[in-house]
Amino acid sequence: MCLAIPALVVKRLEGDEAVIDAGGVRKRISLALVPDTVEGEYVIVHVGYALSRLDPAEAERTLALFAQATAEAGEQGA
Amino acid sequence: MSRSKDNYGRRLDFRQGRVDMAHGAGGRAMAQLIDELFVAAFDNEWLRQLNDQACFGVSAGRMVMSTDSHVVSPLFFPGGDIGSLSVHGTVNDVAMSGARPLYLSASFILEEGFALADLKRIVDSMASAAREAGVAVVTGDTKVVERGKGDGVFITTTGVGVVPEGVDISGDRARPGDKVLLSGPIGDHGVAIMSFRENLSFETSIRSDSAALHGLVAAMVERVPAIHCLRDPTRGGLATTLNEFARQSGVGIRIVEQAIPVRPEVSAACEFLGLDPLYVANEGKLVAICTGKDAPALLEAMRAHPLGRDAAIIGEVIKDPDRFVQMQTSLGGSRMVDWLTGEQLPRIC
Amino acid sequence: MKYVDEFRDGGLARLIADRIAREARADRRYNLMEFCGGHTHAISRYGVADLLPAGVNMIHGPGCPVCVLPIGRIDDAIALAREQGVILCTYADTMRVPASNGMSLTRARAQGADIRMIYSAADALRIAQETPAREVVFFAIGFETTTPPTAVVIREADRIGLGNFSVFCNHVVTPAAISAILEPAPQARDGGSVRIDGFIGPAHVSCVIGSRPYEYFAHTYERPIVIAGFEPLDVMQAVLMLVRQLNEGRHEVENEYTRAVTREGNLKAQQLVAEVFELRRSFEWRGLGELPDSALTMRQRFERFDAEQRYGIVYRPVPDNSACECAAILRGAKKPVECKVFGTVCTPENPLGSCMVSSEGACAAWYTYARFRPKAAAPAAV
Secondary structure (H helix, E strand, O other): OOOOEEEEEEEEOOOOEEEEEEOOEEEEEEOOOOOOOOOOOEEEEEOOEEEEEEOHHHHHHHHHHHOOOOOOOOOOOO | OOOOOOOOOOOOOOOOOEOOHHHHOOOHHHHHHHHHHHHHHHOOHHHHOOOOOOOOOOOOOEEEEEEEEEOOOOOEEOOEEHHHHHHHHHHHHHHOOOOEEEEEEEEEEEEOOOEHHHHHHHHHHHHHHHHHHOOEEEEEEEEEEOOOOOOOEEEEEEEEEEEOOOOOOOOOOOOOOOEEEEOOOOOHHHHHHHOOOOOOOOEOOOOOOOOOOHHHHHHHHHHOOOOOEEEOOOOOHHHHHHHHHHHHHOOEEEEEHHHOOOOHHHHHHHHHHOOOHHHOOOOOOOEEEEOOOOHHHHHHHHHOOHHHOOOEEEEEEEOOOOOOEEEEOOOOOEEEOOOOOOOOOOOOO | OOOOHHHHOHHHHHHHHHHHHHHOOOOOOEEEEEEEHHHHHHHHHHOHHHHOOOOEEEEEEEEOOOOOOOHHHHHHHHHHHHHOOOEEEEEHHHOOOOOHHHOOHHHHHHOOOOEEEEOOHHHHHHHHHHOOOOOEEEEEEEOOOOHHHHHHHHHHHHHOOOOOEEEEEEEEOHHHHHHHHHOOOOOOOOOOOOOOOEEEEOOHHHHHHOOHHHHHHHHHHOOOEEEOOOOHHHHHHHHHHHHHHHHOOOOOEEEOOOOOOOOOOOHHHHHHHHHHEEEOOEEEEOOOEEEEOOEEEEOHHHHHHEHHHHOOOOOOOOOOOOOOOHHHHHOOOOOHHHOOOEOOOEEOOEOOOHHHHOOOOHHHHHHHHHOOOOOOOOOOOO
């Protein structure tokens, strides 16, 4: 229901504003909901606001899980 | 240079002047506009005669005529403007029959108050595009409407050309077993325009792909005279053109997502806005359908041309009484590529 | 795009598909509801159903805020623009939704109403600041993902004392919708029901609310819930995780989208929302009927930003076409092709009910992406 994309915070501006880069497209958005974000971090952006930070380690872990060749019950917990 | 003996008094002020109702009234002001702007920019033997029509000889063969109105907003965008768009658009429509475009007409509906500086910029852009394309703007018309009744400027261009013998290209000629070819990455024009729209402003280096394609078409037809279908996927994008072919020819079409070139930035912009690149407008691309046997040669001819460097075979024509267009997705599943519903709008959901 | 393309890899998709095929038992069906319109869209657009075994039945739930927005509320928005002369700012998703009397926001704009499409709530605030002589109303829709931005702009409007700005609030909440699926409201028209074995939980709603709120449902109704990202590999992995839970007789909340979702969620966003909004006692959902504690309105402190109070908006419910089967489709009791008006009278161009209104509704998704599939191949999913 909620179109949101991962984007790189390239520059923090005044207040809670920041410039993000997603696949080469740059836009000014608000970090009001994740005010402690620093440049170089990835965030999930929805309607011009970052909703949460994206955890690169977890992203790698998830991809590794997809690629697991064995069918053991190695699920991620809540 | 004007050959008229009329004395217009002061020359048109292209820096600060504005269009007013007199410029469309048929009198001296209009004559001056035509003389100092249109004739000066397009500058050819027909216009210099200052008749209401242009007279030209025709070679043997079948003639092709096409017309297009241009209402794009914004008027100026990365990679072009309404002027160059109007020339390329009509040149391309004529070229999609396999014809060589020869002459254009250009009609302007101007809004009272429109800046002459902008008008000159547009007309110069048209002249430049026409020269590059090797076509002459031989006749035209100018009207002015009251302030508030136009969007700055509307341009209608009509083009004529001649189809060589032995070439019969039409949307109803696709047959099961044919291959579908695309000349390059899709979505550039639509994204470039969107990036300039108010309330959607985002920064991107994407430029409109607006270009005259008749040179590419000529190279293609020379290599494979028996091309079945050609069309440039403008409004409604690739998806619309494929659905049009399917409907006209009474066939189905199956394309492969992995084979369709899309620039990463265009892809990213579409992700941002919730758009599907398949439906985004292009102004410098074409779709071709030919027999499976001819496809490799046609692809080679396309790739040898600067405007077809990234050409690809993207799918095939199949038997389908329902005339659906289907796509094998990058995931390996399949989905339909339906006709566009309404206008493509960005979404939050 | 980083963190997007990798999660669409066809090779990995096949690996996960193989595993699902191996682990899904042949002697049972797995009725899995993906709750969120974004998941519906991902499944249809990538043809995920083609990679799932026949026994896995994907059902599209009501997680599409445009789909569940009642016609009467769109009528109210249109009236604000036409009769009150406000500048109505809206997300583009609502523009083409048909309202009463053949009207829509698009048609109203064509007839001269000042309706503007915006990308962000911040744009509505900006327009209000730039046009102090005009009243500006922001038509706010969305689940918990979209609510925090609205809270931010209301607080900002309050801080700067903006006098010409208000919000027509139609924000709804996810747990209420899950309840409605698991325990249908008595007055909802219901063509029957199917037992939903498990849920794929919404991705970005969960970024905000965390995974914790789902624990109540998993525990009370004994159904597994897996929160999944929006990319097709996320969805497929979540299907695998649900199949495993069902095979093992577990009913837990699991999180596939760990790269963006935590158990607690975004506390700052939750706090901002709690500061500005409170729950309405009841709110009508198109296709689901009146649901208690399911939608938000402004707290008293911010009520001057409430367009309903400012303009005295009176809500008049508008019933759906009697042939519409959305109520049953939203619960998975019927498939789109089982609705008599599907694809004939009711199409994306002329939607009669909530499931066809937005491109992520079950009917719209099937019509747009999947109707080329032979009807005889009983649609297991879109």
